[in-house]
Amino acid sequence: MLSKKTKYAFHALTYLGKHRDQKTVLIQDISEEYGISHKFLENILLELRKAGILGSKKGKGGGYYLIKDPNDVPLSKVIRLLEGPIALLPCVSLNYYEPCAECKDETKCGLNKVMIQVRDEMLKVLENKTLADILDKE
């Protein structure tokens, strides 16, 4: 399951996507809309900005805004940023690979092979669907 952090990130991005007409959106607007703690959300938006998905403007009249085209924000990118690995096991993760302690030889591990299939099916959706797809459906 995705953490709340990741889920909140998607909600925030959705909100920002819906309000692209206005220059900036306040953290508070988003936190009130979804009932998310202001400070918790602040950390999340900060990460999204550092990753180049959002821009921000300080001071009065400031706030956050989408810096990327929603079509260029695959869901996989958001998940990897906030959550970490998408794969169900560390030994089949493309971006956060770690060997399994229990496993002597990964190439002979049947579990490993099946989990690679699961990962690939997940990625088929998560790499190709973007923020734009979420916005389309709202």
Place this chain on the structure above:
Amino acid sequence: MLSKKTKYAFHALTYLGKHRDQKTVLIQDISEEYGISHKFLENILLELRKAGILGSKKGKGGGYYLIKDPNDVPLSKVIRLLEGPIALLPCVSLNYYEPCAECKDETKCGLNKVMIQVRDEMLKVLENKTLADILDKE
């Protein structure tokens, strides 16, 4: 990511599947093979037995054994038993559904719709692949 508990369950099932020729397998044999704490593993095997996947025999010469045909143990069953939901969000879980607190109307939630797709792709593998597929590849 799957918890260690779930991963250990798969390892144990694999081990038991490989040793179907012998009547029973000791907890200790499995825990030593994979370096898993004996007591922790004990709890896992107990759950698998209660779920009707394993059988056990008490007393000297006892132990655990597979009670089901490996073809009849889909990976999804093991995950749901030890881990809980397979879906990435509670609001798209088939077996552990819960509404999202942030969401006013689920039917209008774009995130919900995309996550249903992810869930279905995961299930396509996890429902159809079984313990037998893992054993085949070892």
Place this chain on the structure above:
DNA sequence: TATAAAACCTATATAAAAGATAGGGTTATT
């Protein structure tokens, strides 16, 4: 130029979950 409003940053506290351990009880085999 003073003030208010907003993001920025780092650290810490709290809560929840995962992982592991303990210890005795029960049962079946030799």
Place this chain on the structure above:
DNA sequence: AATAACCCTATCTTTTATATAGGTTTTATA
């Protein structure tokens, strides 16, 4: 009768997730 194994419940420890705190910096505008 002894032993070896499962059975069960409870608790401890560690880790991770979630949330909060408090100040700093930047910007608009009155």
